[in-house]
Amino acid sequence: MKTSRQCALAVGFIAAWAPDAISKNLIVNSYGGPYEEIIRERIIEPFEKKFGVNVTYDAVGSASQDYAKTKATGGRPGFDVVVMTASQSLDGCREGLLQPLTAAAVPNISSLNPQLRAIAGECGAVHELQYLSLVWRKDKLPEGLSSWSDLLDERLSGKVMLPTFQNVMAAYLISVMSVTNGGDLLDEVDPGFEAVAALAKGSLGFEQSSAVMENYIKDGRAWAMPFWNGRAQLLMESGLPVDYVRPKEGTVPLIATLNVPIGSENKEAALEFVNFWLEKTSQEAWVTGYKVGSARPDIDVPDEVRARQITTETDLNALLLPDLSALSQRLPQWGARWEREVVTQAR
Structure with missing residues (x-):
């Protein structure tokens, strides 16, 4: 039989990993223009509602500028999740600036096309093509x-x-x-x-x-x-x-990735955000909203969307x-x- 102290420790451990125990703040760095409107509607607002997290959206900088900032600060650029490309993801991973994303920390990463996962490396979660x-x-x-x-x-x-x-x-x-x-x-x-x-x-x-x-x-x-x-x-x-x-x-x-800087101050919330964006329903919402392709082969999207996007291995094999x-x-x-x-x- 567990003692009261053991029970208290167990409850505390569970609470530490429960969704409502992650940081209530998260800074996401990505792009402006129409991208910002769509990401707020399709990804950020549903995430905030589900997890009770307040997301600050940072639309400053291109992917190359964001990577330069991440590098200049030793992996502590001031944002918790950043949208970059697979090239920068590989560089940042090799230089120890980005957090490796395992299936244990980001379960939905296992649902992505293995070839694309390999191209992006262990620190990049491919969220669009x-x-x-x-x-x-x-x-x-x-x-x-x-x-x-x-x-x-x-x-x-x-x-x-x-x-x-x-x-x-x-x-x-x-x-x-x-x-x-x-x-x-x-x-x-x-x-x-x-x-x-x-x-x-x-x-x-x-x-x-x-x-x-x-x-x-x-x-x-x-x-x-x-x-x-x-x-x-x-x-x-x-x-x-x-x-x-x-x-x-x-x-x-263009293989776009979600990345978490190694010095993220809200790492648990950041990993939860990455995992949320890779969910089947989130990918479907993003593909139909932003008109891009997906690394998840199991998504269901209208034929007119699929016709011009990269959504199958056949599409991928036809690319350079x-x-x-x-x-x-x-x-x-x-x-x-x-x-x-x-x-x-x-x-």
């Missing part, structure tokens, strides 16, 4: 676009917006342009740099934030540009005369998948080449 698409204004280009090479069409001179290299979109653009012009994703990329440099000559310029880039396509200053397909889908559904495509040469996925660890190692060199060979060609 997008891909680099080609978006255009239908009122300006009614015949549409189908190839990455179409961006170099003379009709688009002065009508294409490009990302800065601080946006991972730039590295992906180099890779797909390289494949389009006879190179490969990582090693033989001279054709990619040459193509993007030629594209920069007739571009409108460069913007770092996807939220800012989309303003150019909204107001018609840009007629076409590389863009994440989820955001492109939202632009379509807003009533704008735009469309997008996976170009015929193929494209690279660079080794993200190898890509990460090349980024400093690529960034220097981008500034030297691409930016200098812009108007």
Whole structure:
């Protein structure tokens, strides 16, 4: 028979791990624009209601800036959960800046596609998939676009917006342009740099934030540009005369991850938040709300959503998948080449 002290200790232990015992505060860092509205409605508010946690939403910084802050602070950036990409997740895990996410701490991680889990590494929970698409204004280009090479069409001179290299979109653009012009994703990329440099000559310029880039396509200053397909889908559904495509040469996925900095002050709540976002119902809500793909193969979403998103192994196998660890190692060199060979060609 247990003593009263043993019972008290047992009750205390259970209470320490009960949902209502986790921290009542949580800081989540992610993006602004339409993303913020959707994440509040589809993920944050349901989480707050279920767990009684007050979530502070921090929409400052891009994924690369957030990672830089995490690195500069030794894994104590001031936020508890951060949305980044698989490349940054791998880097942060290797440098000991991010919390490993085990199935014991985040049970729903076991429901994700094993290949995608491996790509993101042990510190990243893949909560969405997008891909680099080609978006255009239908009122300006009614015949549409189908190839990455179409961006170099003379009709688009002065009508294409490009990302800065601080946006991972730039590295992906180099890779797909390289494949389009006879190179490969990582090693033989001279054709990619040459193509993007030629594209920069007739571009409108460069913007770092996807939220800012989309303003150019909204107001018609840009007629076409590389863009994440989820955001492109939202632009379509807003009533704008735009469309997008996976170009015929193929494209690279944006594997987005949820990460917990190693120095998170509210780690239990952070892990609970990550697990909540990976739940089947949460993934369904996120995929249908933000128009992205999912790493959970068991989700149920409308056919019209599934048709343009990455939701099956067949979709995944059709993508160009660079080794993200190898890509990460090349980024400093690529960034220097981008500034030297691409930016200098812009108007």
